[in-house]
Amino acid sequence: xxxxxxxxxxxxxxxxxxxxxxxxxxxxxxxxxxxxxxxxxxxxxxxxxxxxxxxxxxxxxxxxxxxxxxxxxxxxxxxxxxxxxxxxxxxxxxxxxxxxxxxxxxxxxxxxxxxxxxxxxxxxxxxxxxxxxxxxxxxxxxxxxxxxxxxxxxxxxxxxxxxxxxxxxxxxxxxxxxxxxxxxxxxxxxxxxxxxxxxxxxxxxxxx
Amino acid sequence: xxxxxxxxxxxxxxxxxxxxxxxxxxxxxxxxxxxxxxxxxxxxxxxxxxxxxxxxxxxxxxxxxxxxxxxxxxxxxxxxxxxxxxxxxx
Numbered sequence: 340x341x342x343x344x345x346x347x348x349x350x351x352x353x354x355x356x357x358x359x360x361x362x363x364x365x366x367x368x369x370x371x372x373x374x375x376x377x378x379x380x381x382x383x384x385x386x387x388x389x390x391x392x393x394x395x396x397x398x399x400x401x402x403x404x405x406x407x408x409x410x411x412x413x414x415x416x417x418x419x420x421x422x423x424x425x426x427x428x429x430x431x432x433x434x435x436x437x438x439x440x441x442x443x444x445x446x447x448x449x450x451x452x453x454x455x456x457x458x459x460x461x462x463x464x465x466x467x468x469x470x471x472x473x474x475x476x477x478x479x480x481x482x483x484x485x486x487x488x489x490x491x492x493x494x495x496x497x498x499x500x501x502x503x504x505x506x507x508x509x510x511x512x513x514x515x516x517x518x519x520x521x522x523x524x525x526x527x528x529x530x531x532x533x534x535x536x537x538x539x540x541x542x543x544x545x546x547x
Numbered sequence: 548x549x550x551x552x553x554x555x556x557x558x559x560x561x562x563x564x565x566x567x568x569x570x571x572x573x574x575x576x577x578x579x580x581x582x583x584x585x586x587x588x589x590x591x592x593x594x595x596x597x598x599x600x601x602x603x604x605x606x607x608x609x610x611x612x613x614x615x616x617x618x619x620x621x622x623x624x625x626x627x628x629x630x631x632x633x634x635x636x637x
Contacts, residue, residue: 455561459561459575459588462575462576463575463587466574466576467576467577470628472628496574
């Protein structure tokens with residue numbers, strides 16, 4: 340069978356649209372290769388990562404100028420994507436172990452009230468996490484939570500200790516951009532609403 | 548080793564941290580459950596050699612510390628983390 344290729348032009352689309360369209364195309368199927376064209380670095384990284392999570396093979400990633408062409412091969416020809424009985428999270432994410440897997444920090448402080456106390460509690464929480472027997476698989480940072488992982492943050496040492504323990508730190512790209520911190524993420528990697536929502540919907544998540 | 552200081556209040560611990568930053572390598576941490584304290588947060592100082600620990604303890608006393616401990620890290624047979632042992636400093 341000769342390979343059939345579908346081309347998905349996601350240029351000029353803001354995060355997380357390229358990932359959403361990639362997921363939709365993979366679910367529709369009917370091709371053996373999907374070529375996704377993006378022109379943002381976050382689009383390139385997020386599409387490639389999503390394809391990996393979804394069990395696809397990355398055939399090639401070609402950059403020319405600001406454009407990147409990512410060729411994705413579904414696990415089998417005419418793969419139909421996640422079946423209707425299988426949740427998207429199950430189809431795209433690795434198996435989940437018992438216990439809290441995801442900690443969601445949506446602010447730079449813990450709780451509402453005095454900000455100095457809230458910041459202190461956050462420091463205490465992250466330090467205690469580094470000392471705990473069990474650690475989550477990931478910490479998701481959203482809204483002002485992304486400042487925890489930015490240059491100059493008093494939490495960097497604790498976050499780096501968590502990374503050393505195998506915890507992945509994911510910061511919302513929209514939030515980094517909003518706070519003008521895109522170039523100042525000191526620990527972890529940039530993520531997007533699609534990925535963050537999927538991790539939260541898997542359950543086993545703790546929101547602070 | 549390290550030195551852990553406890554304080555009467557969270558405000559006292561925060562103030563001591565601000566005053567000692569730059570002078571000592573300090574970290575504000577929740578006080579471990581093995582140690583009783585009026586306040587949930589304490590200052591962890593170090594790593595230090597024994598004379599340095601003695602000097603740090605004196606400085607911390609001057610900043611209002613109400614309890615002082617030497618902290619030793621030990622390899623744990625059951626965990627990849629080091630166990631901590633606390634010895635009170637009179």
